[in-house]
Amino acid sequence: MTATSFDAFFRRVAEATGVETQNDLARILGVNRSAITQAKQRNAIPQKWLHALARDYGYSARWLESGEGPQNPGAPAAESFDVDCLQIPKVRARLCAGGGSFEVEGQTVETQPFLSPWIHRKGSPDSMVLMDVMGNSMEPEIHEGDTVLIDQSQRDILAGGIYAVGVEDTVMVKRLEKRPGGLALLSDNPDYSPIVLRGEELETVRVIGKVIWLSREYR
Missing domain, CATH: 1.10.260.40 (lambda repressor-like DNA-binding domains)
Known part of the structure; x- marks a missing residue:
């Protein structure tokens, strides 16, 4: 070796x-x-x-x-790449890490491959979608220009989880935290104050799905 x-x-x-x-x-x-x-x-x-x-x-x-030996000794020949991968759609809508994005169009603009065993362990591939992020309210965890993978089947709010969330006509990426009688939308960037929704305001909120992965292209 x-x-x-x-x-x-x-x-x-x-x-x-x-x-x-x-x-x-x-x-x-x-x-x-x-x-x-x-x-x-x-x-x-x-x-x-x-x-x-x-x-x-x-x-x-x-x-x-x-670097020695086969990358995946249990896999068939090279053509297995297509067999072992699933294509996840990326939509035109963008998540805002800031005040909110009005770009909510769900049209697929491209697809990206993910290893099938990995993507199935993360959640429900049929409910997953990729979205770009704009804004800096979730830095340093999520930067502007990052692409996040969202599982729309995971909508239960877990402490510390990051979610795509819609409020009225905008879509955002925030940490969600249940509060007595309300819901807090939290940013990682301390320059942004929490958004706390209560009462009738909660009727305008929809949890789109949980962020389970992100990618970043360095420029």
Whole structure:
């Protein structure tokens, strides 16, 4: 086996999972960002990371670690890419991380492939949709220009969850928090005050779905 290089490992993980930053890697592994930094400094990859990635994404732990052997030894030939992936629609509507977006058109503009085992573990693929984000109210978690994956079957409000939410004619991306007799729409950016809805205002709210993944293109 060839010597493990963290940088080469990260490139393979990016190829296999679509992550773009070390923060993304920390998130999918469920570890602190400092753990990624330490692994990079040691130039060593914990075996439990390899096993977790192999389990969740269907790739060979050996290939992830060293680049040797097949990427997915259990898969058929190369044409399996289309078989093992599902196309998720991206719609024209944009989520506002700010005051609200009036761009709510649900027309599909393109589709993006996701590994079928992964997307099924995350929720209901038939109810998923991709949307772009505009505004900075959810920074540093979500930036303007990010694309988020929303599962419209997940509408139950869980503490700390990020949701696409419609209020009257606008659509936003916010953390939702149940309050006595009301609902709070929270931003991660401290420059934005919470939006608290009560009484008849709650009739104007619709939870579109839970944000379960995001991607970011660096410019």
